[in-house]
Amino acid sequence: MTKLTFGAHPYLLGFEQLERLVERTAKSGAEGYPPFNIEAVSENAYRITLAVAGFREEDLSITVEDRQLVIRGRQAEDAGDRVYLHRGIAARAFQRSFVLADGVEVGGAGLDHGLLNVDLRRVVPDTVVQTIPIGRGAKEGGRK
Template identity: 75%
Template sequence: MTKLTLGAHPFLLGFDQLERLVERTAKSSNEGYPPYNIEQTSERDYRISLAVAGFSEQDLSITVEDRQLVVRGRQNDVGERVYLHRGIATRQFQRSFVLADGMEVGEAVLENGLLHIDLNRQLPDAVVQTIRIKRSGK
């Protein structure tokens, strides 16, 4: 029996990229740091909130790379401190989120140790295309 993949289904033409995207996302699953929430704030709006306590705006970067929202954090060590207990994570991180077509990144706000990134889904224009049928030249 042959395994039927998403990209090979006869009614899903051109979806082989989607299958590769799902595989890439599964392989790049991040560890649990930093923790995050994703909430739907309206019918077409979303918000990703990452817990980044101890990071400043200068320690964080947000980019969109090949339909992926990438959030990176890197803190600069300030002097040499002597910790008796170090329970607050200050390691660098990279957290990626795959964006669907039509998703746009809005503003990002750092507030009370949470980095909020707003997303908006743009509705595609409804297009009806009529294809002209030619006669064969026999």
């Protein structure tokens, strides 16, 4: 039995990277720390909120790498002068990744009361209608 992939479907032309995108997305959500929310702020705006209690702005980084939003956190090592009887507040490093669709851009980010908010917006392109002339003897690539 042959496995039919997204890129091999006859009606999905030019979507060869779709399967890799789905696999990458599945891998990025494997760990549950830190918890996060995703909300639709409006029709073309979204907000990702991560619970990052104890992290300062300088402990966090936000990058977009190959249509992937990557949020990383790393706290400075404790000086060692504290003696914990119980340590239940996580102080570990993390990385959260979110795959962005074409046309989705990061609008900004802010840290407020232990919550990191990352605002996203979808840039809606103008609709373009293209008329293709039909000629005689069209050759490969549409050239005569």
